[in-house]
Amino acid sequence: MRYLAALAVVAVVVLAALFAAVHSGQASHAINSTLHYSFKNGSCTTENRVDPVTIIFWNLATTDRVNQNINAHTDLDAGASPNGQDFGYNGACLAQTVDKSSCSLIACTRFHIRGRQSTTTHATYGTTTQSTPHHEDWVNQYFSGCWPGNHAVDKGGVETQGGLPSGFDQGREHILDGFAPAGHVYEINFWGNTQEFPQCDGDLAGSNGVVYYIKISHGH
Amino acid sequence: MSSLRWVLVGALASAFVILMAVVLARPGQTAELQRPDKVVFKGNFSYGKAAAFDRYGLYAPGPSFGGMPLVAVTRRLDAANPRIPANAAVPKRADWVNFIYASGCAYDEFGIDCDNMAQVQVWPACERNLHSYEGASLAGDIHPEPVTVRGVPSAFFKDDTMLEIYSGDSTIVLFARSEEQLFTLADELLSVNAGKVGNPSVERKAALPPPAQGAMTGTLECRA
Numbered sequence: 001m002r003y004l005a006a007l008a009v010v011a012v013v014v015l016a017a018l019f020a021a022v023h024s025g026q027a028s029h030a031i032n033s034t035l036h037y038s039f040k041n042g043s044c045t046t047e048n049r050v051d052p053v054t055i056i057f058w059n060l061a062t063t064d065r066v067n068q069n070i071n072a073h074t075d076l077d078a079g080a081s082p083n084g085q086d087f088g089y090n091g092a093c094l095a096q097t098v099d100k101s102s103c104s105l106i107a108c109t110r111f112h113i114r115g116r117q118s119t120t121t122h123a124t125y126g127t128t129t130q131s132t133p134h135h136e137d138w139v140n141q142y143f144s145g146c147w148p149g150n151h152a153v154d155k156g157g158v159e160t161q162g163g164l165p166s167g168f169d170q171g172r173e174h175i176l177d178g179f180a181p182a183g184h185v186y187e188i189n190f191w192g193n194t195q196e197f198p199q200c201d202g203d204l205a206g207s208n209g210v211v212y213y214i215k216i217s218h219g220h
Numbered sequence: 221m222s223s224l225r226w227v228l229v230g231a232l233a234s235a236f237v238i239l240m241a242v243v244l245a246r247p248g249q250t251a252e253l254q255r256p257d258k259v260v261f262k263g264n265f266s267y268g269k270a271a272a273f274d275r276y277g278l279y280a281p282g283p284s285f286g287g288m289p290l291v292a293v294t295r296r297l298d299a300a301n302p303r304i305p306a307n308a309a310v311p312k313r314a315d316w317v318n319f320i321y322a323s324g325c326a327y328d329e330f331g332i333d334c335d336n337m338a339q340v341q342v343w344p345a346c347e348r349n350l351h352s353y354e355g356a357s358l359a360g361d362i363h364p365e366p367v368t369v370r371g372v373p374s375a376f377f378k379d380d381t382m383l384e385i386y387s388g389d390s391t392i393v394l395f396a397r398s399e400e401q402l403f404t405l406a407d408e409l410l411s412v413n414a415g416k417v418g419n420p421s422v423e424r425k426a427a428l429p430p431p432a433q434g435a436m437t438g439t440l441e442c443r444a
Contacts, residue, residue, distance in 0.1 A: 036380055040330050046381050046397050047337075050330050083329050124359060143256055145327040152331070156296045156314060157264060165298045165314065176303070188303065189356040190310045192348070193380060195339060195395045196294060196318055198325075198332035202262040204294050208314035209348075210301070211356070 035088035036193040038096070038114060038132045044088035051085070051114070051132035051153070052193040052207035054172040058125035061216040063097040063117045066129045070100050072220040074178035076111055076133075078104035081151075087116035087130060094119070098131060107149055109137045111174050125213065133171030139201045146200040155203035168207040179214050187213040259325040259332055263292030270317055270412045275443055276344040277390045277419035277429075280319040281408035286401065288321035288336055309354045309438050311347040316393075318342075338405055339395040344442055345431065348391045350375055350384070351438030369406050371427035373436065376402075385409075386435055387428040388419050389443075417443075 037049040057066050071077045080101040086093045098115030115131030122128050140149035154170060157163015164170065176186060189211050196206035270278050270293060283290050298313040306312075319342075324335025350373075356362040364375035364384070374385045383402050385392040392409065396402040407425050414421035422428060434440035 047334075145256065145259065145332065150329065155262075155264070156294075156298070158295055158297045159299045160297070163264075163297075166296070169298070169314070173301075173303075187355070188308065188310055189359065189361070190348075190352045191356055191362055192353065192377070192382065192384070192393070194314070194316070194341060194393065195382075196320065196341075198259075198261055198292075198320075198322075198334075200327055200331045202260040202332075204261070204263065204292060204318075204320065206296075206314075206318075208296075208298065208301075208311065209352075210304070210310060 036191050037195070038085040038087055039093060040083075040085055042086055042093060042095075044086055044093035049195065050197065051134060052168055052195070052209075053087075053130045053132055053191070054168055054207050054211055055113075055115075055131045055133055055175055056125070056211060056213045057115070057129045057131065057216050058122065058213055059127065059215045059217055061117065061127050061129040063115075063129065065216050065219040066098055066115060066117070066131075067100065068220040069179070069184075069216055070098070070113065070175075073182045073184075074111075074175060075102045076100040076113055076175075078102065080112055080114070081106065085114050085132075089116070089119045092119065098129060107138050107140070109135075110151075111135050111171055112151070113171065113175065131175075132168070133175045134205075135167040135170040135174065137201075141201070144201055150200045152199035152201040152203060153197070153205040155199070155205050156208075166205045166207065168205060169210075172207070172210070172212060176212055176214065185215040189213060259327060261292040261320070261322075261332075263294045263320070265293040265295035265317060267293060267319075267412070269293070269295075270319075272416070273317060273413045274416040276342070277388045277417055278317055278342050278412040279387075279390070279392050279409040279422070279428075280340045280342075280412050281321075281405065281424075282410065285321045285338055285405060285408055286336070288323040288338065290319060291322045291325075292318075292320045294318045294320070309351045311343075311352055313347065315347050316341050316343045336397060337395075338397070338401060340405065340409065341393040341395070343391045343393060345386060345389050345391045345435035346440040346442035348384075348393070349386065349435055349438055349440070351436070369403070369428075370409075370425070372430055374406075385428065386431040388430075389417065389432045389435065389440065391435075 080099040101112040103110035113133040136151040139146035154167030156166035196204040296314040300312040319340040322334040322337040383394040411422040
């Protein structure tokens with residue numbers, strides 16, 4: 001009897017330890033250890049934020065598979081930009097590994113996506129890559145902040161007055177417009193990363209905070 | 221005389237080539253010369269329009285905050301996103317008035333870079349509230365930390381240096397450069413459109429109105 005009681009105590013302790021281990025694993029391996037914006041200057045600090053993250057590719061979303069799927073399902077099949085950005089994971093600030101656009105020339109209005117594969121595996125979502133798709137205009141107006149030419153993400157406006165969703169929201173929808181018909185499962189979440197960013201033309205652009213989680217199961 | 225003319229033409233042509241070479245060899249400096257001296261922000265709204273706004277209560281620290289002037293006010297109101305189900309907790313559309321304060325700004329290759337910046341982005345609580353984060357919180361991707369600010373329930377998002385204050389029919393979203401600046405900004409908020417939607421006048425540091433019924437559970441209906 002005493003032996004059985006001891007065994008029960010040991011079993012409870014082991015189960016508690018397992019429960020704690022599983023939950024601590026979820027906490028340390030979640031996407032949460034990423035930051036919710038991209039960054040410039042190799043430093044993932046608040047003042048260096050550039051673009052909001054609005055799409056997470058998950059499951060088997062390595063850099064190669066994400067690039068292959070973007071090529072296969074969207075018109076963002078060209079290289080992109082000289083201005084690289086960084087993404088924050090687990091305290092590290094890491095250079096982008098995805099950089100695709102809908103126009104092979106620098107000087108054009110286009111859709112553009114930057115991204116970075118996570119350094120750890122998410123307990124629920126597996127291998128993930130976070131990304132910052134957007135629509136941006138090429139602006140080379142003399143005596144503007146964009147001179148002699150630079151990209152400016154579209155500002156958002158008031159729909160009833162002819163305004164459009166921001167370039168960040170247009171970019172996220174454009175990517176899903178390509179992936180959803182191809183059978184990629186997606187979830188819709190809200191991260192609230194709606195800070196607005198001033199562009200070189202003086203406009204302000206921000207996401208509506210919605211983030212799509214798009215499942216990647218194979219390459220192309 | 222003829223040869224002198226050719227010498228003059230040659231000299232002028234050489235001068236032009238040298239000038240172009242100098243210009244093209246230093247594009248950064250040339251770009252600076254052709255850019256405006258002062259950074260220009262283009263908001264699509266104003267403090268005056270915000271004072272007359274009658275859809276939900278607005279709050280901001282006034283014409284300046286912490287030595288930063290109000291550089292722009294923006295208004296976003298999208299059509300509802302058809303991808304988001306009607307019963308989802310996620311906001312169906314962007315709907316905000318954003319007050320942007322900044323100082324020490326200059327153009328850079330990514331747009332406009334500022335030494336200091338803070339934003340007060342006010343949403344209707346019927347669109348954005350603590351309930352909106354349900355899915356991302358369960359996945360472990362977002363960590364709202366419950367706090368009380370000026371007497372009302374609020375959520376602090378440490379990873380994003382973001383604070384959400386739930387008051388009346390509004391969700392007041394604050395962005396700042398540091399945690400200290402964030403809570404100082406919260407202390408400095410005052411009502412912008414008092415009385416327009418039955419919201420009381422609120423001075424700096426005073427208690428804010430409690431959240432409207434349903435604002436914290438995601439069941440508050442939006443005004444038409």
